[in-house]
Amino acid sequence: MEEEENRTKLARIVASAVLLVVAVVVQRTVELPMWGYLLAYLVPYLVAGYDVLAEAWEGVREGDPFDEDFLMAIATIGALAIGFLPGSDPEFAEAVFVMLFFQVGELFEDIAEDRSERSISHLMDIRPDVATVVRDGAEKVVSPADVRVGETIVVRPGERVPLDGVVLEGETSLDTMALTGESMPRPAGVGDELLSGCVNVSGVVRARVTKSFGESTASKVLDLVENASESKSRSEAFITRFARVYTPVVVFAAVATALVPPLVSGDFAASFPTWLARALTFLVVSCPCALVISVPLTFFGGLGGASRRGILVKGSNYLEALAKAGVVVFDKTGTLTKGEFKVVSVVSAAQAGEKDVAPATAAPAGASAAAPAGAAAPAGASDELLHFAAHVESFSNHPIATALREAFSCLDDGCEVADVHEVAGKGVVGTVNGHVVAVGNELLMQERGVACASAHERGTIVHVASDDAYLGYVVIADEPKPDARKAVADIKAEGVRRTVMLTGDRASVAESVASELGIDEVHAELLPQDKVSEVERLISEKGEGETLAFVGDGINDAPVLARADIGIAMGALGSDAAIDAADVVLMDDEPSKIAVAIRVARRTLRIARQNTVFAIAVKVAVLVLAFFGLASMWLAVFADVGVMVLAVLNATRALR
Incomplete structure (x- = not known):
């Protein structure tokens, strides 16, 4: 569905560009009244920007108008209106160009973020469809949801444990990989706990059910993923946060420019047209084209540069979050070890x-x-x-x-x-x-x-x-993987102040690995829900402005990957569920790429900030000149389109 929407937006952009060329040809070859030229340019303008105008109007109706859509709408409408003022040249093409550039930036942003929404249906494999329960002395195959607490179930070799319970008869080994991520089977005998989602490897066991299907470990793993996805910390788009301050300031300044000087002059009727023209020039200058195009392009370039290094980042918001990583938490098996x-x-x-x-x-x-x-x-x-x-x-x-x-x-x-x-x-x-x-x-x-x-x-x-x-x-x-120790050292060199390892393995093994690799803190013998609890604690302890990144590879890591501020999955060998739940995927399973990803993210954010400072500085200077009537429309166009071109050229550095 999202890909179809992107194709539709691309088609609109192409159609609008073609119609714009037609409108320019008409303006230069056919003699028409001003409103005729306006109609010619309104067609490509509306094709490109009807949704922006609709969003701006919706914001006005809901009492929250000051966003980039509103500023884009009022600036482009101002550009269209300038041509009807006495002594002013029409700027119809400018209005369409601005709207076109805005939509191109939005398209790039959408493409970069579409991959962040993936299905996690693979996790359903850990929740069995049937259970063998003993009733009236006979074994019956039923749905796990129909088994009551206290009933006895039978689990044969090769079967997945359907519900949590305690072993009554038999001895076996359990493959707990789906829950703990550990490939070493664990023994289970009379009195030991069985967790749903594990696979019975060797012997037939009978167990007393201790939890209902909805409360079983396998069900909780699935629920944790869904709930963690909803509560996941997501940074707002950088330009949106900026526009919330920039837009109202610019709009009120333009209104003040049009009304205050004529009122103060004492001859409102005579001076109003002059100041209205300055106010509209003010709006054209203030159009955030350089920002709404160059900032998404910078992030898009960062995404492309990372992908060439085998690092898949699912959206620009994750790059921004990764750039602020202050705590990195690792799973052990398959992540730091082979x-x-x-x-x-x-x-x-x-x-x-x-x-x-x-x-x-x-x-x-x-x-x-x-x-x-x-x-x-x-x-x-x-x-x-x-x-x-x-x-x-x-x-x-x-x-x-x-x-x-x-x-x-x-x-x-x-x-x-x-x-x-x-x-x-x-x-x-x-x-x-x-x-x-x-x-x-x-x-x-x-x-x-x-x-x-x-x-x-x-x-x-x-x-x-x-x-x-x-x-x-x-x-x-x-x-440990050959580059695991280097990965931890490089991460610390990038400014990450705290590294933590969470694992389902034994404490002695976990502490030995952590010591060998130089990890600051370790917590062992954890189930998926325990890992989520630890990450919740670490999130509450992180510094102001910091984000927490979790690196994992197994199905059991999916809930904590989704809950962390930024989830990083080992892609080549990692489970599908972990890859779906993660925000960043290391395609070649090299943990040393984590430091590379952080470095790329921070460089990308640095370039985006450079563009922002440059664009704002130029625009403020030209806005001051426009207020005093010293800025022509050509200078206004430079402050808009020229700055945009320079910012985009700077943004391409993120690709390298």
Whole structure:
């Protein structure tokens, strides 16, 4: 619909320009009375500006007339009227040109901002359409809205959890990516909470419903996006704010110029025509053409310059908001980190230190005996550890299993793997070449009576034991993006005074990443509604005139992207919902582009201010001359069209 309106406006501009050429030809070749020329120019004038006149009239009727539409209307009508004053030359073409230029600027503004209104229908995927509920001893498939609090639901592997609840029977792993943005599944057993929107990965579970469908987590995520979009802070267009002051001052000054001097002179009838002509010249000079064209063009150039750097800004108002960013808030996974889990280190029992493992720990055949703490373990110990871990995990599609397999490239070495079974929420146990191998967390080691090392490293710790003898552990982590640290440093160099990270990941991992990247503040283990609450708090604490920018990539980030003053989404790998809810999209997922976007925005705003100061200074000077009768219509045209041309040329610098 918006694209169709833009095409219609473009057609009107082209039609008006053609009709203007026809009117000029008529004026120069055909002898007509003044009103005949007026009619010839009224046609292109009304084609271009009928909606501006309508908006101006509506503002007058509603008691709020002083905006750019009103000033455009009165200035162009004044230009049309000058030709009927004794001794004055007609300025009909000027009036049409002014209205045409105004509409071109409005068109550019509309094109730049159309993309800011996107559908977020992709989010509907996280809210299931059906639920399996147990009634009268039988399972029934119903709408989630029909399930009552306290009823029991059944969730099978591969199904999305339809309602919030507490597990009554069974154990499983939950893919919480849709809510937390974290790709590492989380274990869930009896007594643990199930959140709607999660995907059941492995086991069948029965759960007691604790919240109605409308109050479920998935529903709240959707509602948060809608409500946040409505309450989103949007800066008014720069020129509109200026016009609210400029327009009434100019109008009242023109009226005063036409009436006060004749009244003071004592010969109103004789002097009024002279002062009325000056007042109308005053209005032509005051026409905000340079502002209403150059300022939108400057922002439009900034948008184009940013897009060439892989930064999509959905409107000029977002550029202005981005230029004032004083607080930048980051999501972690997929934003500052790669979102891909890799084995970052392999630590044998010897390297972990004898004090952290059981005294009876024995190494498997081929591995070296324990070494003193901190000593370098032989390659054989690490190789054997990875060998066992990768083979036991060879049949799993769990992210941990994938990372282990990728770290060990010789899975086709003929080893015999048998009796592999998952211990829900703890790990995997299997037999490799006759050795019973356990791969999992500390709970699995405790269950099998194996004393494991106390690891304090960033990432997920996977312990490995063979025949109940501790071998060591593997550290699996989501690595920061190569330019993440530089991104944070560059953002601070641009004048951003506070950087914050919000994540659904564990506190220890989040704090480690924040420390490594130089982020000032971190809040971990957050759900989407928690992130929105944190952003609300940060918005309330920001400085006067500052804006808050949030950078995220997942579906779970959509509500907070919409609530922030300026939402920045990682585009290439980010979810559709996050991209739709954001105001700025980094198309190549490089966080270092955030500083570039801020720099482009601030340069654009600086050029817009230069144009504003230049246009106002010239116009004020010519207005003073017009008041004393020292400014001819040619000088008035320069103060309008000439300043506009110079301002537009300056605006094109924003493209570079």
